[in-house]
Amino acid sequence: MVRMDNDMPFLLQYENVAWYDNGKVRILDRRVYPTEVRFVDCFTYQEVVKAIADMVTQSAGPYTAVGMGMALAAWQVRGKSESEQNAFLQQAAYDLAHARPTTANRYGQITYRCADLAAKALAEGKDPIEAIVESTVESLNRRYSTMQIVGDHLASLIPQGGTILTQCFGETIIGTVMRAARKQNKDFRVFCAETRPYLQGARLTSSCFAQMGFDTTVITDNMVAYSMEREHIDVFTSAADSIARDGHIANKIGTFQIAILAKYFGIPYYVTGVPDKDKHTKDDIVIEMRDPSQVLSYRDIPNTVEGVKAIYPSFDVVPPHLISGVVTDKGVYVPYTLDHYFDSDVKVFY
Structure with missing residues (x-):
């Protein structure tokens, strides 16, 4: 099988996202990269669920991890009756899909497809693990191919x-x-907002651009207005964890305020991704609330004195009037016209 991760930076090589091999799933720990290149080994699909919930991998990483987690679930239940295996895999599909609530619909497309393929393989006397791994790699190839059109x-x-x-x-x-x-x-040139509290922009995004030879600068999250005014920012862009059909999008907390600043300075904001067919309005977007203690410290070093409280919503919902265009594999849409994306019979894969 031809793979679509050629010429990609370290973080985007398939094996460096999440990979199943002989009874375990190996996931790159993005919480400590690039300070340390460390992998978390999961020996049950439940450990994969926890790794996703604990942010060992995030962004599109869980799309790979849940598929590989389904292969691990099939390994866990090997040797059981066909009905027991199918029931176990259905439960695993649900649990993995709901590792994080905002993107449960997208993860579920992967996990339930894996469960269906495993059931078919079992019925035909074939190895369900092989079928699931092959499907997950094919899904990766489809996503990379689709996103290449978006990238173009x-x-x-x-x-x-x-x-x-x-x-x-x-x-x-x-x-x-x-x-x-x-x-x-x-x-x-690329300016990367650091993205508190996990600093994904500083640790992950800037690493990829710098490794590929782009002039890359990191700014703290409160330097955005200064940079837009004085550093000649031409375009603000982000992916989206959810794109509702009414033009609202959900992305990492902090995106909303940057979009407001972009509007103020007349800088276009382009969102990239594929709309969610089953999310019609912003009310269909669930905002995940994470452990607020993660705001009060970083890598176990406290930032505050005892007794200080915090909140940690994972995502912002950005309204369509702040978005210049939603860049998809079918072209660039004005956010108010996203329903037209579904006018033809389009199969969307994650």
Whole structure:
């Protein structure tokens, strides 16, 4: 099988996201990268669920992890009756899909497809683990291929020699827009908002751009207005964890305020991704509330005195009037027209 992770930075190589091998799933611990290159070994699918919930991997990483987690579930229940295996895999599909609530619909497309393929393999006397791993790699290839089209569209919106501002870690779109820029002989500077409290923008996004030779600068989250005014930002862009059909999008907390600043300074904001067919309005987007203690410290070093409280909503919902365009594999849509994305029979894979 031809893989689509060629010419991608370290973080986007399939084995460096999540990988099943002989009774375990190996997941790169993005919480400590690049300070340390460390992998977390999961020996049950339940440990994969916990790893996703604990942010060992995030952005698009869980799309790979849940598929590999389904292969691990099949390994856990090997040797049982066909009915027991199918029941176990259905439960695993649900549990893995709901590792994080905001993107449960997207994870579920992967996990239930894996469960169906496993049931078919069992009925035919074949190895369900092999079928699940193969399906997960095929899903990765489809996602990378689809996002390459998105990356091509986004690169065309970035001026030659211009400067873009990113938020959080857009994962696949980062790799594909860099490949597109090379193909188009286009160069640009990158400013990465650090993205508290996990610093994905500083640790992950900037690492990818710098490793691929782009002029990369990290700013703290409260330097955005200064940078937009004085550093000649041409485009603000982010991926989205959810894109509702009414044009609202959910992305890492902090995106909303950057979008407001972009509007103020007249800088276009382009969201990248594929709309969610089953999310019609912003009311269908569930905001995950994480442990507030993660705001009060970083890598176990307290930032506050005892008794200080915190909140930690994982995502912002950005309204469509702040979004210049939603860049998809079918082109760039005005956010109010996203329903037209589904006019034709389109199969969406994650």
